[in-house]
Amino acid sequence: MHTTYDWITTPLTASLLRGAIDVERTERGLLPHRLPAWARAQCTDPQLAMAESQPSGVRLAFRTRATAIELDTVPTKRLYVGAPSRPDGVYELLVDGRPAGRGSVKGGDTVTIDMTAGTAEVRSGAVGTLRFTGLSDEAKNVEIWLPHNETTELVALRTDAPVKPAPASGRKVWLHHGSSISHGSDAAGPTTTWPAFAASLGGLELINLGLGGSALLDPFTARTMRDTPADLISVKIGINLVNTDLMRLRAFTSAVHGFLDTVREGHPTAPLLVVSPILCPMHEETPGPTVLDFSTLGDGRLRFHAMGDPAERADGKLTLGVIRDELSRIVTQRAAEDPHLHYLDGRDLYGEGDAVELPLPDQLHPDAATHVRMGERFARQVFSAGGVFADRRV
Structure with missing residues (x-):
């Protein structure tokens, strides 16, 4: 009826x-x-x-x-x-x-x-x-x-x-920026992208600036984060810079410092977490650019592959391994004067064992089950007791 x-x-x-x-x-x-x-x-x-x-x-x-x-x-x-x-x-x-x-x-x-x-x-x-x-x-x-x-x-x-x-929830606001993986890629729905799922487990209000293909250390993104009220902040940096082959190591180091400097202008003491890339086997030691593998379209599959040469690392080309090492070094250097700055290796969210059990379907993006796993791990490592955001979450 x-x-x-x-x-x-x-x-x-x-x-x-x-x-x-x-x-x-x-x-x-x-x-x-x-x-x-x-x-x-x-x-x-x-x-x-x-x-x-x-x-x-x-x-x-x-x-x-x-x-x-x-x-x-x-x-x-x-x-x-x-x-x-x-x-x-x-x-x-x-x-x-x-x-x-x-x-x-x-x-x-x-x-x-x-x-x-x-x-x-x-x-x-x-x-x-x-x-x-x-x-x-x-x-x-x-x-x-x-x-x-x-x-x-x-x-x-x-x-x-x-x-x-709705009335104000009273929950802390978590502001996050990252690539298509943070945007949601192949998540099953909007509440189970890994940041949304982590926020629900942590009892936080999420503002998600995961921008597919566009986590490129753009100054306007940093200024947007600077001007957005937030209690907890994280930036996940790396994969899109390799995908686009946008810059070399010299420019990358300066751009990371500039991005963090800008965010800190608006949030001088908020907990700020720098997250390096999750495991992506094709780009661990091979630079970009990343291109679509057109040979798979005929059988209805989307797949990507790396076009760079590992030898090009000597010329400053970025790989995920290079980016992780440099992000860790930058955070260690800055943390000497910024006790609220922290680092998380993205492979703690999705690493080698996960790649065997839940391989990236297109060699680049996690599937729906992996989003849930990453959200659970982030919440446990970052929001739970002992995590870098734990004492500021409530």
Whole structure:
């Protein structure tokens, strides 16, 4: 039997969002961003534009007695010519912090990307609707986590009871920056990207600046972190610099110092954790760039391979091994005057034994099970008793 609801439409405003750095009013609704407008204006790279507009860690948060919720959105679907279709982005519902439903939105805009030709075609699509029903009529805190890997314009929020912004949680804010792995890559949903899962285990409010393909020590990212209120801060540095073959060791050392200096301008005493890359066998001793292996597209698989030569390390080319050694040295040097600066070897989150049990499916990105494992390990090593953030977590 179809139930008829007396819908109440609540205006979508920034007050209903958590985890976003900025919001943009569009012709259709509200578009969350994870970089501010001034930073977006400084770099027109399409990869960055796509990554920062995908709302990893962004969620609607409100208090209501509603038994039914509808959310109209315009998702942006990505299609890669010659590659298998990507699954629709996942929205996850939490009620008083507990999982209560999940779903996807059909329709929306489509970006068709031809990686061999280097082209992208955009087609506009229709608004889609997400619906959750059967909720209790008790007053409750509701969160709807937006898809971590699908740009999402918010068009309308309807409920069968009034809505008001969720009260402040009182939890500490953890601000994290990293690559597509921190962004979420192949996680099963937005609450199980490794940073989101770690934050839930640690009882923290997450602001996730994991930017797929775009963790490149950009000064505007450092300034964004400097200006964003946070209690705990971490930066995961390395894999994208190898992927893009962006800089040599001389420039890398200076850029890391500059990035940390900028973050410290706004957070002089906050615990700051530098995390080196997780294990990625193809780039441990081989520099980038990283390129798509087009030979695998015919059988519907995406795989990457390293194009560099290990001998090029002598010329200052970066590998993950080189980056780990230099990050450890930099943190040790700076920690002599900055007792709140710490280092974590990324292989403690995903190392050689994990690569045997849970190999990277495309040789670059962790799968869903690995995201959960990494989140558990990060929470245990960083947030739990004895961890570098433990005494500042509550």
